[in-house]
């Protein structure tokens with residue numbers, strides 16, 4: 001029974017490499033990968049475009065009506081072999097990775113109505129199993145009954161350096177200092193917000209990847225997944 005279609009939750013800090021692990025695991029197991037961070041980023045892009053954000057303030061009064069017009073979906077791109085995120089029908093996969101969105105996303109992700117809408121979508125996507133979902137509240141709120149949960153972290157300077165190098169490769173203009181400040185701020189908001197703050201689910205397996213290679217980490221995750229799948 002190697003292919004029991006369990007659900008796997010991967011939570012953790014910003015830029016801890018969750019998505020890389022989640023993507024590889026989904027590919028190896030032939031499961032569906034769902035990037036919930038991309039959904040919150042698309043929601044942030046929506047709020048920017050709709051001018052719902054002014055400085056560090058979000059217009060919470062207009063949110064309930066506005067988000068009725070917020071259409072977020074994933075579409076598979078055969079060329080990149082990945083599911084790409086769409087907002088109102090347009091592919092925003094690149095736009096959601098900009099620093100402007102990164103600066104605003106934690107603010108938007110703290111709004112209860114936005115979380116409610118996205119969590120409902122995420123639960124629907126996971127309802128038939130066979131999903132690897134990564135985010136901040138997956139093991140605690142979205143899929144509390146997931147058969148396997150991981151919590152991934154690394155020292156903040158190491159996360160900032162990795163993220164900075166990734167942005168450089170993508171041609172995004174920024175500095176290590178700016179990336180570090182952004183990650184520290186996102187950690188602060190993500191862990192202290194009132195609704196669904198980032199925290200470890202009691203039954204999650206914690207991985208600090210500061211000093212291990214991607215391969216070592218992947219083997220660790222995969223061996224746990226195979227063990228759990230074998231007893232389902």
Ligand code: DC
Pocket residue numbers: 014015036037038040041105106109134135136137138186190
């Ligand atoms: O994983 P990421 O960095 O792309 O996530 C972007 C932001 O979205 C992050 O600052 C926190 C928020 N987020 C969240 O609140 N809940 C999730 N399940 C996923 C992401």
